[in-house]
Amino acid sequence: MPIAPPRRALARRALLAAPLALPAAAQTARPVRLLVGFPPSAIPDLVSRILAPALTEALGQPVVVENRPGAGGALAAEALLRAPADGQTLMMMAQYLPVLPAVQRHVPFDVGDVLPLAGTAQAPLVLLVPPGLGVRDLAGFLALARARGESLPYGHSGLASAPNLAMALLRDATGIAPLAVAYKGEPEILNGLLTGAVECGFGFLAGASAQIRGGRLQGLGITAAGRAALLPAVPDFAELGLPAVRIGAWWAVAVPRATPPAVQARITGAVRAVRSMPETRARLGAAGCLPLDLEGAALAAFTAVERDRQLGLFRRLGVQPE
Incomplete structure (x- = not known):
């Protein structure tokens, strides 16, 4: 059964089509490019377009979102590092x-030359099962998974993908051993769940919430610190006694490391101001995201911990650069 586009998808299209209203001071200023390594309508693209109008106000310059999809964000990073380090x-x-060098054999730049300045958003995942599986909560699912072993198939979108890493954390924490079934991406995982081709899997809140609210899928737990406004009835894994099952996607505004400190500070302050706006936080929540309220040393520490954790999971899963 194909997935019907939720209202949020229509809102995304309207957002992408809407012209950017610029303040008077920005209309004659030099534009700032915000590169996104993913296609239009992907979650990081939507986050960028939520932030861009308010960043235009905060910086006094038009902020233009520019999609450079491909190679896991490497094309956008290359374009960033080729540009002058002037903000x-x-x-x-x-x-x-x-972690790009761990999954791509030839990365034509030093990933350390990209400096994350200010967090913007994070997108947790939700453990999904079809109602026909016959479980009501995580405890019931784990009992079934232990009984079924490898006869319980789960969907993922690649060994290094967030849905597969989330299942790896759940396996490590509980001892279950479901059978991996690979798909091209998250929409295909959701279709696999809806058609019965797989019986469990992780998906991002943005894509899965409409299916959960419509009763076509059940959400058993989310990989965030606290419940999400989009799915307030679904507990987080820490609440369920599994705090290690915490992973997802996250994004931060970054610049070339050679960017002058004063410019870095200006950009960081603008992102902080925009991120703290109630309307920004509400729009991120409606898109299945949570704000990532980190910057500077705290963001650097967070990035290092997340990098090391991902690399550890890659080693356990046998991920090799291709």
């Missing part, structure tokens, strides 16, 4: 970039 070119860096 006129920014990047919406994803959590995937620091």
Whole structure:
């Protein structure tokens, strides 16, 4: 059964089509490019377009979102590092970039030359099962998974993908051993769940929430610190006694490391101001995201911990650069 586009998808299309209203001071200023390494309508693209109008106000310059999809964000990072380090070119860096050398054999730049300045958003995942599986909560699912072993198939979108890493954490924490079934991406995982091709899997809140609210899928737990406004009835894994099952996608505004400190501070302050706006936080929540309220040393520490954790999971899963 194909997935019907939720209202949020229509809102995304309207957002992408809407012209950017610029303040008077920005209409004659030099534009700032915000590079996104993913296609239009992907979650990082939507986050960028939520932030861009308010960043235009905060910086006094038009902020233009520019999609450079491909190679896990490497094409956008290359474009960032080729541009002058003057604050006129920014990047919406994803959590995937620091571990790129572990999954891509030839990365034509030093990932350490991309400096994350200020967090923007994070997108947790939700453990999904079809109602026909006959479980009501995580405890029931784990009992079934232990009884079924490898006869219980789960969907993922690649060994290094967030849905597969989330299942790896759940396996490590509980001892279950479901059978991996690979798909091209998250929409295909959701279709696999809806058609019965797989019986469990992780998906991002943005894509899964409409299916949960419509009763076509059940959400058993989310990989965030606290419940999400989009799915308030679904507990987080820490609440369920599994605090180690915490992973997802996250994004931060980044610049070339050679960018002058004063420019870095200006951009960081603008992102902080925009991120703290109630309307920004509400729009991120409606898109299945949570704000990532980190910057500076705290963001650097967070990035290092997340990088090391991902690399550890890659080693356990046998991920090799291709």
